Amino acid sequence: MLKLMPKISEHALAELKLQLDSRPTVRGSGDEGNVVTPIIEKLLVTLEFGQLDRVPQFKANSSPSRKSDIACRYPDKEGNNFFQQQKDPFLLVELKSTGQQLSLNSPHYWKAFAQLKEQLLGNNAMSAHFGLISNGWELQLFKRFHKVVHPATSILSLNTQNAQEVSNCLLRILQEDKRGIIIGVYNNKGGIGKTTLTTNLGIVLAQSQKKVLLVDFDPNQADLTDSLQQPVVEGKVWNFLKGKVPGKAIIQHCSFSQGKQQVQFDLIPADKSFLESHDVKIQQEIRLEFLRNRLKELSKDYDYILIDMPPNWRWFAQAGVQASDTLLVPASHIDRASLRNLEALVTNFIPQVNQRRAALEEGGPNLLPLVLNQYQHTDAQARNCYRYLADIVAKNNEWKDAFNNFFYMPPKRFRRGQHCFELPYKIEICRAPLEGPKYVPAPLRYRRAKQVYEHLIREVLL
Template identity: 30%
Template sequence: MSPTERVERVVVQHFAFPLLQALGFDESEIRYEFETGCGQVDLAARKNGDPEDIFFSSPKNPYLLLEAKSRAVNLREGSCYRDAVCQIESYLLAKNCKSAKWGIITNANNIQLWRKHGKVVHPATANLDISSDNIESIVRNLRDKIENYERALTVCVYNNKGGVGKTTTIINLAATLATTTLATKRKKVLVVDFDSQGDLTRSLGATPGKITLTQCLKDPKIDIHAIVQTYRLKYRLKGKQTTLPIFDIIPRDPELETLTDSQSLAYIQKGTRRLRDLIAPLRNEYDYILIDCPTQWLYFSQSGVFAADVILIPTRPDDLSSLNNAARVITSFVPETAKSRQDGGPRTLPIFFNGVSSGSEYTIQLANEEIGKLIDQEKSVDLRPYFWPHFKKGNENKSIFRIPDYAVISSASFDRTPAVFRDRRVLEYYQSLAREYFIDE
């Protein structure tokens, strides 16, 4: 055993193991060197079910994974931190850890809690410095998050470039998650139209009620549930018109346009933080909350990104500006938001190509060449995981997920119906999108 490994073992035995006990797990609920299916994680934990389901004796279905490092390893920043993040993410998504919901990386100097929701792993806390003065409050914070697990994953679909299909993506992804099994039960989904133009609201034929989103933003005493509506799919059954509830929606209202005025914004407490607080009571009622916001990096888009756990970025392979603006979101807007939030989030998911026409391989080749230039030019952030998520040493896979450009996708809004309900091919592509990013099968 190397000196580094010996020091790491000290961290495991004298800090990490007692930490898990402080988080509420007893000795029989903790296992050393758990085999995840893609390597051994230092510690795994799960509450025991019954006398015949003791995790220490029968290590399966872990709930929490902990990866420890030597105190000499820099987990504050840099390549060692990024490697540790990749490691805990790969363990959480490994075949023997389908049941895992939480991951921890620590070296006894720093600690960070990570949450898994389906296929998404994102920070549940900031990367915290540990001291004798704050260790008790850190443990309380971690235990509270683990024991009060929030149901929803909040996703903001955003690019600082128009014409990339943000609204179309949200409508069809919501419909897909809410109506197809994808190897799991149907998901309960809420979509939030936080774009003053209201394209999502119009595309679904929704209208605001007596109480509006704008009123809720301005008056903290209004219950958010008062503005939640249900999108219902219209169809004929045995010659009669009927409807089927699909997902919920918070529609845009006309007054929302006035919030572009600085004087109107003054009536909203907490500014861009308000939307996150507003939807907080709904986070245990839905599996997914999808937020639509406008292109310009102003109040509405800043609010949508601030409210999200993760950011999903549509681009177009034939639109150079959409690729450059995606890089800007990744390197500037999301880090700026994370600095303001100070809780580790949000995290950016890899880009995807929206509206790919047939016979576009040459265009995709040109797009990848441009992406290569963006990666080479950017010195502060490694853009490869965001543009080429499957790219690894020895396997230069530059594939990017694609949604094809079918006319039915854009025309579906004329009859206020998500395109996935009109064309089986469209449904299959959005099912693939859900599997690529969200559903862990």
């Protein structure tokens, strides 16, 4: 069905263009208030936020940290406006001065993103779905899904010529039906736990009443489909990607039980017809962005879509990363190559995908904290791993702020330095797939297995 383009008010657009025209040609550093704020206020009017729908200096956090420059919300069903109520914002805006360039390897960009994220996760902003950063010349819209904040557009430049197009693009996303998040699980090193993480994380999310779809996009191995003891298909996923069959026709419903416990989720299984085709034929028939387009349609019916990918950077991995809103990267603290691969991911693969998505006005994917999987360490091993990570970051100085996304500060631990999420080695996790008489996934069979994924979900997702 053709989606109707939202209509921007001509008057609001003319006012925005006027403001953009009067922008000084030299980009200064102390002009956040007198140049950037008026431009963004006019932009917000084109997005249908009237004067009573905006609050300046909104306290998104109850702690005494920085305030959000502007918060907005459309009137609610009863017609109450945000200015009166000053609660439940929908969009938070973080403004920077025009001299602070916003580009993917600029420190200003990552600082603005970190500030926006902190505010979006503030306890007075639980209702916020979107965040915007802008310096009056460039802007980017982000989407929030519980704890995860990911780009909704690429970094867009804003000028008189494209003002209408930019407003339309933002308004379309703000008015989009609510949808879940697409998380790609990827590292181009083999055997470090991508499939296990995808399966068990999905199952524990489903156990917490989330609607989950798992996607096996590694047809060569088909490990995800096989580990769930589901049949592979032939041709169905190929036709789904080409838009010839609807998602409903290819999705397999999975249900497992253990005693009184039950878990249900959906699966797009591996398609063996891909194995019979040369990569060139696949590329000719199926464009890289098709998987994202199809999964975005399906994401209206799910909270979480998790994609399992192969350990390389060929077509399936590229399409899987391109399809993701955000990436979950498992690595091993004792496997140097799995850590070294992060360098290629941050400095090469993600920028490639960002560029392809920017051509479609889309941003991302970005990164969730790194998962050090099968973590079972001596102090010396832990030190070596974090030192090697620090070396990788130091070696790629211009990307150091992008690498910071891999690290986070666990609330209860104050060891010096930066931290990754450490997912322990559990014998129950690797034992479950081979146990009989009937297959029961590890988190359903063993409490100890379930707990490690619950911890990951608490820290990173929900």
